[in-house]
Amino acid sequence: MSELKLKLSVLPVEPGCYLMKNKDGEIIYVGKAKNLRSRVRSYFTGAHDEKTMRLVADITEFDFIVTGSEIESLLLENTLIKKHLPRYNILLKDDKSYPFIKITKEKHPKLVVTRTVKPKSGKYFGPYPNAYSAHETKKLLDRIYPLRKCNTMPDKLCLYYHIGQCLGPCVFNVTEEQNQKMIDGITDFLNGETDEVMKELEEKMHAAAEELEFEKAKEYRDLMGHIENTMLKQNVLTSDMTARDCFGYAVDNGWMSVSVLFIRSGKLIEKKAEMFPMNDSAEEEFFRFIVHFYDLSSNLMPKEVHIPKEFNAALLDEALPAAVKAPLRGGKREMVELATKNAGIAIENKFEIIARDEARTIKAIETLGDVMNIETPRRIEAFDNSNIQGVDPVSVMVSFIDGKPSKKDYRKYKIKTVTGPDDYASMAEAVRRRYTRVLKEGLPLPDLIIVDGAVGHMNTVKSVLLNELSLDIPVAGLAKDDKHSTAELLYGDPAEIVPMKKNSQSFYLLQRIQDEVHRFAISFHRNTRRKTSVVSQLDNIEGVGPARKRKLLSKFGSVKRMKEKNVTDFTEIGIPKNVAENIVRKLSEQQ
Structure with missing residues (x-):
């Protein structure tokens, strides 16, 4: 949970989608947020209903994708839910989640709002963030472009003709050129060319306000708001069906972060990211990553690969069977920029987490030194034993430097001089062998030795250090409660309980040390037993x-x-x- 808290603290305050995962790496929930940090944090604070409590209990990791707007996160959420089918989501069963505006393919076309897409039956625009905005936009278009409104052609003029929203093809001869002109105008409007219409609405709004017709002014203002809402570019859904991967990168502190967005059937379906130390130029590292990405992985080659414009796309194009492009404008460039943004956030988070973790662990060992009244224990070595009724006894030592495990310094000891279950003698042998070698080879001595035990274990270790090796190193003991959890730190002569807050970072550090040395001892003993029993x-x-x-x-x-x-x-x-x-x-x- 401590790692989750660190990751939560560096989440971006931008819109996007978050993917909650369980211990097996399975995506169990997908959500959207206007502010990722605030939304994801809310799961781990405050009171929740029973369903949310069950969800939070299963979360061990999460990932996120930053989007350009809240609406994009809404649409991306829909895509991700359908792709991963997370069990905690209310599943969306089909593609009817969001509305489209459609120009029907008929002699006298109609403009309709639909949630069903049937290829070749007309021209579709969208999907749009909500039905209300789509319908309001259609109402506006109906006022400007008087296409046919009736589903079945009547034999006389209807109300729409009389209010100027239909040319009356049921009675009058409306030419193909007239219909095409209106289709072109609607197409331009829905493709974002709304400047003229917005300017006209703004003029009408101001004019109505000057005439004190505030209701009418409000209507114009609301229409402008609906247009802006509907016309937002939807980067997460592109207009063509080309399969493409969009790569972005960021560099910091000698590391490179690469993010790739997978676009399939016009939708962003997945993000992958990786960070690695740089040994060559940014372009060489970036190209090497992409070639390796497709050569040695299960990633299917798309039709197109898009990369940032500062790189030589032609060079990479020769190495890949896909068409490699560096888009300079439009939605494709924006997708590359979105990939770059995600890569940048990932590498920023990495180093912010490292910085916070280092600050936390350094503070923890400084505080530990203060409460024990010793020098800051930058190097801590801890010992533990493991055996079953004295059979195959082993001891281990783990090393923590600046509050973090240094696994290259871990040591294992098969006990050679002890017969039967004698914890004190086993620990004495391990400590004797460890520090005899340290003195012989001139290795660094620890600032603090911790034993997994109480006063008896402490006195055994002190005796070996002082009487046999002439070493004066602080020795502390970690006693456990009846639930086998770290309960208290013992130190001094005679040994006393060191007062510590159970929720302090120093106490958490001691828990991590005790858990790690116990894990290492059990693992070593199991392997030893396996060799003497199974084989x-x-x-x-x-x-x-x-x-x-x-x-x-x-x-x-x-x-x-x-x-x-x-x-x-x-x-x-x-x-x-x-x-x-x-x-x-x-x-x-x-x-």
Whole structure:
């Protein structure tokens, strides 16, 4: 959750879509937001209904796509829901989610609002953000371009003719040229060429206001608002069906971030992003990434690849089977700019998260040093043991530098001098071996040693350090509660509980250290046991199959213990005498 909080803190305050994921990386919810940071944060604060609480409990990661406007995020949300079918979304079942404005393909065409797209049945514009704006825009167009209104041609003039919204093709001869002129005007209008109409409406609005006709002025103002709302360019849905990938990039602190937007069937369906350190020029790194992106991945080659205009598209065009272009204007350039924007935000977030994380961990170790009254422990080494009733005992050491794990400095120890379950002696051996080698090779000593245990473990380690190695290093213990969670830090001579707030970053650091050393110890012990039990010297003994081997190992713990037993010891646990004799003979030969 701490990583999620860091990521939440650097989310952009821009419109876009967010994709919530579970521990398996599955997208479980897609949403849109006018302000990504505020919206996504709201899931993790305050009270929620039962459904939202279940959703938040499943979230372990999230991704986001920045868009150019709130309307674009609305349309992108629709596309992503249909693509990923997240189980927490109310699924949209078909393509009737958003309205289109259509000019029908007839002798006397009509202008209609529809949610169903039928290819070759007319000319479509949209989709639009909501039905209200689409209908209001159609009303305006009806006033300007008097196309036929009736579904069935009547035999007399209707009301629309008398109010100037129809040329009356039911009675009068309306030529193909007249209809085409109106279609061209509507097409220009819906393609964004609305300057003249907006200017005329603005003049009428001011004129009405001067005449104190405020209702009429408000009507003109609202119509202008509907036009602006409807005419917003929809970058996330393009007018053609060409499959294309749009790449953008950003560079910072010697790293490059590349973002690619997948456009299929005119829709943005997915975003992928990657960051990597730069060794060459921006163009060389960028081109190498794209060639590798298609060569070694499962990404299908689109018909077109669009890249930023500062790069040589012709050079990359020779390397790829797709047409590589660097668009200079229009919606295609805007899609590349959107990819670049997403890449820029990703790399900014990366370094902001790093900076915040470093500030948090440095502050945590400084505070830890203060409460323990020691120098800031920039290098912390922690020890833990693992065994089952003394069988295959192991110890491990993990190292944290500036509050972060340094895995190259982790060490494993198979305990050699201890017989039976003796935690103190096992830890003493591991500490002795670790710091004997540190002194011999001139390696850096830790500022603080932490043992997973209480006073007894601390005193054992202090004895080895002071009496055997003449080292004076602070030693602390981490005691656990009955739920096996970090409960308190012990330090001093005699050892006392160090007062710490359980919600402080210093305490969280101690929890991470204890969890990590415990995880490392358990993992090492399991691997050790697997080698001595699963791949065992019992495998080739006649009469000993998997079930009998499990029984023997459960009773005696290891092959080493079995070598110390006689035939009677085996028959007493239900092993047939002839098989017991085979076991004793074979193990004796191996020994």
